[in-house]
Amino acid sequence: MNILSLFGKRGQSASVAKNRLQILLAHERAADGSDAVLISNLREDILAVVAKRIAIDPDSVRLEMDRSGDVTTLGIDIELPPTARAS
Amino acid sequence: MSNATVVVVTSGKGGVGKTTSTAALASALAKEGYQVCAIDFDVGLRNLDLIMGAERRVVFDLVNVVRGEASIKQALVRDKKLNNLYLLPASQTRDKDALTEEGVASVISELRMYFDWIICDSPAGIERGATLAMRYADEAIIVSNPEVSSVRDCDRIIGLLDAKTKVAEDGGRMPKHLLITRYDTDRAKTGDMLATDDVVDILSVPLIGVVPESKDVLKASNVGLPVTLSDETSPASRAYTEATRRLLGENIPVTIPEEKKGFFGKIFKGRAA
Ligand SMILES: Nc1ncnc2c1ncn2[C@@H]1O[C@H](COP(=O)(O)OP(=O)(O)O)[C@@H](O)[C@H]1O
Ligand SMILES: [Mg+2]
Numbered sequence: 341m342n343i344l345s346l347f348g349k350r351g352q353s354a355s356v357a358k359n360r361l362q363i364l365l366a367h368e369r370a371a372d373g374s375d376a377v378l379i380s381n382l383r384e385d386i387l388a389v390v391a392k393r394i395a396i397d398p399d400s401v402r403l404e405m406d407r408s409g410d411v412t413t414l415g416i417d418i419e420l421p422p423t424a425r426a427s
Numbered sequence: 428m429s430n431a432t433v434v435v436v437t438s439g440k441g442g443v444g445k446t447t448s449t450a451a452l453a454s455a456l457a458k459e460g461y462q463v464c465a466i467d468f469d470v471g472l473r474n475l476d477l478i479m480g481a482e483r484r485v486v487f488d489l490v491n492v493v494r495g496e497a498s499i500k501q502a503l504v505r506d507k508k509l510n511n512l513y514l515l516p517a518s519q520t521r522d523k524d525a526l527t528e529e530g531v532a533s534v535i536s537e538l539r540m541y542f543d544w545i546i547c548d549s550p551a552g553i554e555r556g557a558t559l560a561m562r563y564a565d566e567a568i569i570v571s572n573p574e575v576s577s578v579r580d581c582d583r584i585i586g587l588l589d590a591k592t593k594v595a596e597d598g599g600r601m602p603k604h605l606l607i608t609r610y611d612t613d614r615a616k617t618g619d620m621l622a623t624d625d626v627v628d629i630l631s632v633p634l635i636g637v638v639p640e641s642k643d644v645l646k647a648s649n650v651g652l653p654v655t656l657s658d659e660t661s662p663a664s665r666a667y668t669e670a671t672r673r674l675l676g677e678n679i680p681v682t683i684p685e686e687k688k689g690f691f692g693k694i695f696k697g698r699a700a
Binding site for chain 1: 477482483484486487491496497498500501504505519645646648649650651
């Protein structure tokens with residue numbers, strides 16, 4: 341469902357707000373920094389694997405976590421140096 | 428050197444619309460194609476992430492970066508809609524001394540290399556958090572409501588901008604812009620609210636925009652979209668877009684956008700009343 345489509349309907353935005361808050365607060369109340377540790381460790385592992393094949397700048401590996409209601413996704417974004425693509 | 432401009436959005440008083448304005452202005456600048464970073468300086472009371480709809484993707488924050496626990500690039504959260512808009516979230520720590528002056532200085536100077544605009548959302552108050560948010564700014568947007576206590580607090584903030592910032596300490600003068608928010612057009616007409624001219628007169632800061640009180644602001648915050656992205660036709664959105672053009676140096680007269688009352692608008696208004 342497109343979030344923008346909710347705009348037209350009366351009162352719909354409040355239920356979006358409630359849902360967002362429930363997800364966020366559940367996470368914040370339990371927050372123990374474990375996400376940060378996990379992401380940092382994963383990043384190092386991924387960096388090590390990629391570095392075996394390609395010389396890359398450590399900052400070019402970006403991990404992005406997205407916590408929705410029941411699934412959390414992990415996005416990995418690796419920017420390769422121009423020379424790596426040519427080979 | 429970089430051409431980045433660091434803008435602090437500040438007010439002294441809480442609840443006047445700093446966070447709403449930071450999100451709206453940052454998004455409007457990003458829509459113009461600039462590389463934009465919004466920083467939440469409200470340590471302990473992070474909210475800019477919610478208003479920008481990024482709360483589910485926050486892992487690291489400003490304090491992690493200052494403490495060297497994460498690089499800036501790792502901590503930046505990219506906007507879902509605009510890939511040239513980023514958020515550096517505040518930390519939820521209760522430690523008020525988590526931010527250091529040197530730490531903030533180095534974060535800002537690194538961000539200057541990557542971005543055209545860096546918008547700092549100040550916490551309320553005149554304490555450390557607020558002074559750190561303004562410390563390295565090149566320009567200030569002073570947010571006021573047309574209401575006595577808000578105007579008075581802005582005056583205090585102007586004093587700090589002229590004393591406690593790097594620009595001021597180096598003998599310069601901080602450029603300031605006055606943004607009046609939550610302006611109630613009906614009350615202005617009946618004379619029950621300070622007029623924009625009154626506020627400008629008292630504070631002697633040039634006006635960059637007048638944002639009307641609008642229900643669209645609440646709706647936008649509900650769904651986590653800055654009002655300038657959620658509904659471009661809304662009066663609040665138009666006011667922020669105009670303010671952005673003035674921030675970019677355009678010389679356009681300040682208008683106070685109102686709800687368009689077309690035929691259907693009138694019928695709706697009649698029913699709602
Ligand atoms: N133009 C406006 N019209 C209606 N409500 C507004 C407007 N600007 C801000 N608000 C509301 O005022 C409250 C405080 O705004 P916020 O941006 O969080 O202020 P601050 O950051 O200065 O504390 C929020 O509930 C917000 O939705
Ligand atoms: Mg705020």
